Amino acid sequence: MQNTAIEISGLHKTYENGFQALAGIDLEIKRGEIFALLGPNGAGKTTLISAICGIVQPSAGRILVCGHDNVADYRAARTAIGLVPQELATDAFESVWNTVNFSRGLFGKPRNADYIEELLKRLSLWDKKDEQIRRLSGGMKRRVMIAKALSHEPDILFLDEPTAGVDVELRKSMWAQVRALQETGVTIILTTHYIEEAEEMADRIGVINKGRLVITETKDALIKKMGKRQMVFSLREPLQDIPSDMADYALALADNGNKLVYTYNAHQEDRDISDLLECLREKNIRPKEIESRQSSLEDIFIQMVG
Amino acid sequence: MNYHGIKAIYAFEMGRTLRTIGQSIASPVISTVLYFIVFGSAMGSRIQTMDGVPYGAFIVPGLIMLTVLGQSVSNASFGIYFPRFTGTIYEILSAPLSVIEIVLGYVGAAASKSVIIGTIVLATSAFFVPLHIAHPLWMVFFLIMTSVTFSLMGFIIGIWSDGFEKLQLIPLLIITPLTFLGGSFYSVKMLPPFWYKVSLANPVVYLISGFRWSFYEHGDVNLGTSVTMISAFTVVALGIIAWIFKTGYRLRK
Known part of the structure; x- marks a missing residue:
């Protein structure tokens, strides 16, 4: 066979x-x-x-x-x-x-x-x-x-x-x-x-x-391989700008600065997240809620053929 | 050979005929009766004999040919065009069938239907004129060969057509005139020499002549010529079909 x-x-x-x-x-x-x-x-x-x-x-x-x-x-x-x-x-x-x-x-x-x-x-x-x-x-x-x-x-x-x-x-x-x-x-x-x-x-x-x-x-x-993950931090106090020394992380602000969005690849090491969390604590940026998202095939698809 | 495949197509096509059995039989019978009333009785009574045969009897072979040619072309062309139109042709094309098997199924069914209808027309004629068939085996030979050849041509038309108008075009513009001018109702020998020569270019003349000879031993051309010509048509039609499938013309993109 x-x-x-x-x-x-x-x-x-x-x-x-x-x-x-x-x-x-x-x-x-x-x-x-x-x-x-x-x-x-x-x-x-x-x-x-x-x-x-x-x-x-x-x-x-x-x-x-x-x-x-x-x-x-x-x-x-x-x-x-x-x-x-x-x-x-x-x-x-x-x-x-x-x-x-x-x-x-x-x-x-x-x-x-x-x-x-x-x-x-x-x-x-x-x-x-x-x-x-x-x-x-x-x-x-x-x-x-x-x-x-x-x-x-x-x-x-x-x-x-x-x-x-x-x-x-x-x-x-x-x-x-x-x-x-x-x-x-x-x-x-x-x-x-x-x-x-x-x-x-x-x-x-x-x-x-x-x-x-x-x-x-x-x-x-x-x-x-292709999937992106996102971590969304809902902040206690809105942020005006992303602190300049955090530019290494792919961060973005959303919802008038009430949310901080961190995008990373699924195959990246987890270390980055703990680093990021530590960094946030140092800056006294305090999330009240953390939400994580995983991209669906649809996102991957659009990324590939789009 | 995929015998089950051939049988499936054949049975499917014959089933289509049986579903419309009323019109399949009624229409040739009615038109035959009309022809006999007009040509056989009304006008035929003024025409004594044609080529030594009473006129009513003379037109029988021509009438059968007229019906068989038309039926063969329309059945076979519709049989293959309709699946192309509805899209069900995908199944035939993706099935493990060779060209020969597909043709045997479709053309076999169309030709069978023509032979049946030809026989019905013949039987109907027997009510109007005394029938005499001198060479029954030759008659059957011509009936079958004509049905097969013109069903092959119908099959080609069904593949060539890309609309219902084209499906009607060839029968209307070519087949019907050739049949009427091919000596269905008269002997081409009666024509002036020039038009007699022109008529000899009409392939249908040879079919009708051979067929009529099998009835009355009188033909416009001799038997050998008729047999050669009809065999040549069959070969040409088969050649075109072989080319169609080889190139995928209008079938496989």
Whole structure:
């Protein structure tokens, strides 16, 4: 069994109109992980996924899916993949049951009514199986798309913006379903521009911007590496200016001098804080309250792509 | 070969036909009846024979061809254009299917539908004129080859179109005139020599001629030419489709 689900090297894509969507992507995704591809609109997330799935022809580069080249050995590569695209594209007049069985057939698998039944039950679609898709709500359609993608029991599932325009409750239940899938051994790659989603779900995060992967890290390492911490001192007496001999610290005044904000990096040593506290005591600056903040992925993200 | 994939597309497309079974059958039957009333009875009574065949019977092969050509092109073009329009094509493109398998599924279904409708038109004709089929196997051959070739062409049109207008454009501007001028209702041999020569540039002439020969052993051109021409069309259509998938034209960005 290969340890790598996806291996991409030197992937470039320039569209016919000259737009360069991917500018040299190298990426390795391990089996069984949840990988979040994070980036602003137009960063190249969907192009990258489409190239892996064979919908977009890359201009250069190589993609291996479970060790199979996705061009030379496209059957094996594509059989391993299930794709839930961003757009809700469904056959409006088909029933849920037919459309999911159709997808399974397309991917070369013989009919398996038991598996499809189990799948539809898992996605709470079983009671809608004979309904025409056009009669379903948006959230249900989204789940039909997921059922179609899982109909052929893929090893790798792509979710392109799975929770765009989905309400909070459904989003939470989708996250739970994705985690349950991961437990069955499926590798999951999701794109999102909701930081919250990546933070909640992902084992590893790749940030993509203007067709390049800016960073690929485990979520915790990313926060540690890039994360800023802030300590906010609410003062008993407002301060006019920061004392000049404290300029070494990244200090700032806020709230008309009632608050002193100290910004530092997460990987900095704790010594600095005790130094700072000592320094404040010497100057007789007395905080009545201390609050500490840690930057979220969102802050990190804005810092990287902004 | 991904047989399950071919079967899935074929069954899906045939299912689409079955959902609209009423209009699928009613429209060719009604138009056939109308043609027989106008050309067979009203005008045909003034025309004794055409190329040695009673006029009512003479137009049967032409009528079937008229319907089969139109149905093939519209079914196949719609079949592949609609998923492109709704976006569901992503699934076909990301599935482990080769070009041949995709074409077998879509074109196979469109051609099957055409053969069924052609047969229905033939059966309807039997109510109006005594039918005589001299070479049933050749008739089936021409019916199937024409359905397949024009479904292939429809498939190409469905990929080339980037709007519903274009989907109608080729059938309206090219297929329908070529069918009417290809000898559906007359023998091109009746034309003045110049227009007869011009007509020979019309590929549909060879289809109708071969098909009519299989009924009455009379054709505008000889059988060998008809068979060669229809085979050539098939090869050309297959070549274009191979090119489309190789370059990803209008399918893969």
